[in-house]
Amino acid sequence: MTAFIIFICLVLLAIVIIQVGKVTELASKIKGEEEAQYQSNFWNSNLSLIFMVVFLGAIFVSAYYYKNSMLGYGPHIAASKHGKTIDFLFNVNLWFTGIVFVLTHIALFWFAYKYSGKRNHRATFISHDNKLEIIWTAIPAAVMTLLVVGGLDAWNDIMADIKEKDEYIEIEATGMQFAWLLRYPGADGKLGTRDFKKISSNNPFGQDWTDTKNLDDIHASEIVLPVGKKVRVRITSRDVLHSFFLPHFRVKMDAVPGMPTYFVFTPTTTTAEYRQRLSRYNEWQEPSDPKDPESKPRWQVFDYELACAELCGKGHFSMRRVVRIVSEDEYAQWLKTQKSYYTESIKGTADDPNAGGQVSAEELKLRRETFLAELEKVKTQAADAGEKVVQLGHIGFETGSAKLTTESKYQLDNLFEYLQSNADVKIELGGHTDSIGDAAVNLKLSGERAKSVADYLISKGIDASRVSSKGYGSTKPVDSADTEEARAKNRRTEIKFL
Numbered sequence: 001m002t003a004f005i006i007f008i009c010l011v012l013l014a015i016v017i018i019q020v021g022k023v024t025e026l027a028s029k030i031k032g033e034e035e036a037q038y039q040s041n042f043w044n045s046n047l048s049l050i051f052m053v054v055f056l057g058a059i060f061v062s063a064y065y066y067k068n069s070m071l072g073y074g075p076h077i078a079a080s081k082h083g084k085t086i087d088f089l090f091n092v093n094l095w096f097t098g099i100v101f102v103l104t105h106i107a108l109f110w111f112a113y114k115y116s117g118k119r120n121h122r123a124t125f126i127s128h129d130n131k132l133e134i135i136w137t138a139i140p141a142a143v144m145t146l147l148v149v150g151g152l153d154a155w156n157d158i159m160a161d162i163k164e165k166d167e168y169i170e171i172e173a174t175g176m177q178f179a180w181l182l183r184y185p186g187a188d189g190k191l192g193t194r195d196f197k198k199i200s201s202n203n204p205f206g207q208d209w210t211d212t213k214n215l216d217d218i219h220a221s222e223i224v225l226p227v228g229k230k231v232r233v234r235i236t237s238r239d240v241l242h243s244f245f246l247p248h249f250r251v252k253m254d255a256v257p258g259m260p261t262y263f264v265f266t267p268t269t270t271t272a273e274y275r276q277r278l279s280r281y282n283e284w285q286e287p288s289d290p291k292d293p294e295s296k297p298r299w300q301v302f303d304y305e306l307a308c309a310e311l312c313g314k315g316h317f318s319m320r321r322v323v324r325i326v327s328e329d330e331y332a333q334w335l336k337t338q339k340s341y342y343t344e345s346i347k348g349t350a351d352d353p354n355a356g357g358q359v360s361a362e363e364l365k366l367r368r369e370t371f372l373a374e375l376e377k378v379k380t381q382a383a384d385a386g387e388k389v390v391q392l393g394h395i396g397f398e399t400g401s402a403k404l405t406t407e408s409k410y411q412l413d414n415l416f417e418y419l420q421s422n423a424d425v426k427i428e429l430g431g432h433t434d435s436i437g438d439a440a441v442n443l444k445l446s447g448e449r450a451k452s453v454a455d456y457l458i459s460k461g462i463d464a465s466r467v468s469s470k471g472y473g474s475t476k477p478v479d480s481a482d483t484e485e486a487r488a489k490n491r492r493t494e495i496k497f498l
């Protein structure tokens with residue numbers, strides 16, 4: 001029994017010895033791992049400090065490197081009045097967030113370095129600190145308020161509509177898949193009314209041709225604007241959402257079907273000035289066509305552009321339009337070369353509800369001025385210069401009849417007015433036809449037509465003794481050629497001073 005107990009004791013002793021060895025081994029193992037942990041903490045904290053320097057450095061270097069490609073920097077300063085405000089606000093925000101960004105990143109990596117796990121270091125624990133809470137709530141709140149109030153103020157300024165006394169140009173941009181349709185108001189300065197039901201291939205805006213404001217409206221293929229003048233763009237859409245975007249002017253406004261929007265801005269830099277500005281930068285000296293080193297440098301072919309900033313479909317990219325900012329003189333000249341869409345494409349066609357009976361106020365004014373000047377010139381010409389004859393244009397008769405068309409009354413009223421204020425003038429109205437048809441019939445019709453003109457004037461109150469009429473038929477052609485053009489010239493009514 002004693003031998004058995006001794007044996008058990010020896011076994012237990014052996015177990016204890018083994019266990020103690022194991023524990024020692026384990027303890028030393030743990031000790032080494034901790035050492036390894038501290039070692040790794042040391043490397044991580046130091047490397048993160050290096051990372052911070054490289055990271056922040058790269059941010060500053062890349063910002064500096066690309067500064068000439070960013071709107072608002074280098075050559076890309078805003079080309080509109082409010083654009084400068086927007087750029088300023090962007091910069092203020094960039095500075096505030098930039099400073100915070102840099103400081104928080106420095107703090108983040110510095111803390112990781114400074115408080116990395118080290119031997120004999122213990123973490124402390126802060127449960128709550130009122131002062132700290134107040135500081136980090138109050139400072140961001142104050143900064144945010146400053147930014148928001150400043151931004152709101154600028155926003156109200158930028159989005160304000162035209163005021164009553166303002167002098168401005170109003171143009172219209174209509175987005176469609178896939179183009180911008182551009183409309184100018186013409187000489188009267190007013191855009192005519194539209195009705196979507198009237199939209200057709202001949203009438204892309206759906207203009208109402210019975211509205212005289214529409215008659216001088218211009219359809220333009222590019223935006224041309226004078227520098228320094230306030231512009232109001234009326235923005236609409238014909239189909240889906242588009243967005244009217246002039247990046248260089250910091251103008252962006254959605255074009256919403258059924259809901260016209262607008263944007264008011266004042267361009268401050270002409271295209272030529274902007275190109276000049278770009279020419280001072282090396283990257284703008286590169287050839288405009290990368291495949292052709294002989295092509296013009298990029299700055300010379302630069303143009304402001306209108307884009308669509310809404311992904312509106314497959315052909316979205318093709319909505320680009322060129323925008324040209326020019327001097328006031330150049331603008332006036334360009335405007336003169338633009339033709340009224342009504343006069344060019346609608347007048348006299350089946351789409352014209354006026355059938356020539358309605359003429360825009362501007363055109364009437366022009367007709368009147370030219371006509372009165374012509375009358376005055378011929379009246380005062382030297383007696384030996386031959387017969388004093390003026391063509392009475394812009395009047396017409398219904399086919400085969402002596403009945404005057406509605407449109408005729410405008411020019412007849414001008415003549416009436418002239419006779420009224422020149423009491424010494426006596427005239428003969430001569431009717432002329434072309435040589436087509438029976439000569440006797442032509443003679444009779446020309447006489448009747450001249451008479452109906454005379455009758456009109458007499459009915460308005462001109463003394464019958466001052467206005468006579470005579471039909472010449474085809475006996476006095478002004479052009480004897482056998483062409484339709486010549487015949488059209490020969491069909492005429494003349495005013496002869498007696």
Ligand SMILES: [Cu+2]
Pocket residue numbers: 175176241242243308309310311312316319
């Ligand atoms: Cu679009």
